[in-house]
Amino acid sequence: MSHHRVVVVGSGFSGIAMAARLAQQGITDVVMLERADDIGGTWRDNRYPGCACDVPSQLYSLSFAPKPDWSRDFATSQEIWDYLRDCVRRFGLLDRIALGADVVDARWLGDRWAVTTADGREWTGDALVLAVGGLHVTKRPDIPGLATFAGPILHTADWPAEDHLTGVRVAVVGTGASAVQLVPALAPRVQVLTVFQRTASWIVPRHDRPWSPQRQRRYSRMPWTARLARWATYARLEVRVLGFGRWERARQVAEARSLAHLAAAVPDPDVRAALTPGYALGCKRVLLSDDYWPTFAQPHVSLVTEGIQAVEPTGIRTRDGVLHEVDAIVLATGFDPAGSYERMHIVGLGDRELGQVWSHERATHFGITVAGFPELYLLLGPNTALGHNSVLLQIETAIDHVLDALRRADRDGPHVVTEAAQARFGRWVRRRTRHTVWASGCDSWYLDEQGRNVTVWPASTVRYRLQARRSRDRDYRRA
Ligand code: NAP
Numbered sequence: 001m002s003h004h005r006v007v008v009v010g011s012g013f014s015g016i017a018m019a020a021r022l023a024q025q026g027i028t029d030v031v032m033l034e035r036a037d038d039i040g041g042t043w044r045d046n047r048y049p050g051c052a053c054d055v056p057s058q059l060y061s062l063s064f065a066p067k068p069d070w071s072r073d074f075a076t077s078q079e080i081w082d083y084l085r086d087c088v089r090r091f092g093l094l095d096r097i098a099l100g101a102d103v104v105d106a107r108w109l110g111d112r113w114a115v116t117t118a119d120g121r122e123w124t125g126d127a128l129v130l131a132v133g134g135l136h137v138t139k140r141p142d143i144p145g146l147a148t149f150a151g152p153i154l155h156t157a158d159w160p161a162e163d164h165l166t167g168v169r170v171a172v173v174g175t176g177a178s179a180v181q182l183v184p185a186l187a188p189r190v191q192v193l194t195v196f197q198r199t200a201s202w203i204v205p206r207h208d209r210p211w212s213p214q215r216q217r218r219y220s221r222m223p224w225t226a227r228l229a230r231w232a233t234y235a236r237l238e239v240r241v242l243g244f245g246r247w248e249r250a251r252q253v254a255e256a257r258s259l260a261h262l263a264a265a266v267p268d269p270d271v272r273a274a275l276t277p278g279y280a281l282g283c284k285r286v287l288l289s290d291d292y293w294p295t296f297a298q299p300h301v302s303l304v305t306e307g308i309q310a311v312e313p314t315g316i317r318t319r320d321g322v323l324h325e326v327d328a329i330v331l332a333t334g335f336d337p338a339g340s341y342e343r344m345h346i347v348g349l350g351d352r353e354l355g356q357v358w359s360h361e362r363a364t365h366f367g368i369t370v371a372g373f374p375e376l377y378l379l380l381g382p383n384t385a386l387g388h389n390s391v392l393l394q395i396e397t398a399i400d401h402v403l404d405a406l407r408r409a410d411r412d413g414p415h416v417v418t419e420a421a422q423a424r425f426g427r428w429v430r431r432r433t434r435h436t437v438w439a440s441g442c443d444s445w446y447l448d449e450q451g452r453n454v455t456v457w458p459a460s461t462v463r464y465r466l467q468a469r470r471s472r473d474r475d476y477r478r479a
Helices: 013-024 077-090 177-189 213-221 223-238 248-265 269-275 354-360 391-412 419-433 461-468
Strands: 002-009 030-033 103-108 113-117 122-130 153-155 169-173 192-196 301-304 308-312 315-318 323-325 328-331 345-347 376-378 415-417 476-478
Touching: 002 013, 002 113, 013 030, 013 077, 013 391, 030 122, 122 391, 169 177, 169 315, 177 192, 192 315, 213 223, 248 269, 269 301, 345 354, 376 391, 391 415, 391 461, 391 476
Parallel strands: 002 030, 002 122, 103 345, 122 376, 153 328, 169 192, 169 328, 192 301
Antiparallel strands: 103 113, 113 122, 308 315, 315 323, 415 476
16 A cells, blocks of 8 residues: 555546646655546547537647647547647656556545555545546436347447448437537448437537648747637637526527527428427537538438337337337437546545435535545536536636645645535525526536536636635634
8 A cells, every 4th residue: 555645536637637736836746546547538438430629729728738739629539638648748647647546435544545446456645636527427328128229339438449330320319519529420421320319409600620730830939829819719718608697698699699500501490490409508518510410401310309218129219109220329328427426435524425425415615625525625526517618727726726725734734624614605506506597497417306506617717716726724624
């Protein structure tokens, strides 16, 4: 068993960013435990055709590790994965990563965390950072008969190197962020593509363009131009937060833009009507695509909006009794954000187990700390996701909070967030969410079973930065 100043679980964007910032602060006694056999988190797992970022590349690098030579406005998953590997090299993190280390148990021993992996290896750390993300435990729909299907069933987040979908009849279940990228990429090479939609998505044009070599050179040679472009992109995205709040007019403008895009893309009025969302834009994640809607104008692509009744060996039967015969099924059905934590047994003060504590409500303080769990830090925890801007901004703010808290722990010993501070934060999230589009009545993975917002930060990134970047003494007590 080896002891470290900080144990980081996960080596996706947030884990790498955490270890890099620790290294910048001179804290190198760190181990990163990675379940898989390579680093990269969701950008390692998501390899489906067409997979790319729906946040502009300008904002999809860490502020302290700029990348001047993205190939295009919206980077592909491969390019982002390469960037993460480059960060690992740049910050000398390679020898701090333990691969195949699937953390199943973490226990607070009074002055340190003891962490155990599935294969029985153990580490201890003064602090434990869970950088496990929300997009890695896949959600497989509970459709009767799914296991009886005779052909392959793929999930977008678990794509095989060779998918064998060329020239065959494929069903795609789900029409969220992954599906709108996959469907246009798959259409040209399959015989028949049938998309099963439960809820239509709001989509706005992406306008993705390649970066010219001149632009890449300019950003390399004159980094201030890249910084300026990043700021401009940030400001353009940040104002969109108004549309998620009380400013209905901004939302209506975006809806009109989306509907104009739909009208231009889909000539058939029935298909167009079926693709038209019936809820306020922003309630579910707003999707970006130039080519998803136009794909439905192709003769071999069809949209099914009738509910799925069951899967049979040869296809999918809908509630109207029709059997849609297919050779392969792709599940674009997303992730279970809570599952990332539920797969670990995390025990804090007084034998409190995180899963049990959270069974009623996933309560935290700024999505970073949890009452009863000293020196435990979450990155991309509950209520930190965004609908309007790059989530990397949130990760960096949370990391500043952790670094601040670690300085206090060095000075005064281990601390834990107070119940009062956590409750105050919970009340504010509830109050604030009431006035946002997420509470406007649609069903989304942002909400828990009771309809509470447990996923999104319901305000601007500026506000998160101002409020959460410091770990304030009044919110913490000695553990
Ligand atoms: P998602 O947004 O949760 O979408 C899942 C889709 O599957 C929805 O259309 C959902 O329908 C449907 N679905 C789920 N269960 C179903 C069932 N039993 N029967 C029929 N349909 C079912 O998942 P995702 O597209 O994988 O995206 C998840 C998140 O990943 C996104 O919100 C985003 O944060 C992230 N993402 C990001 C990028 C990027 O470019 N940065 C790309 C892909 C994904 P309902 O809407 O009716 O529930």
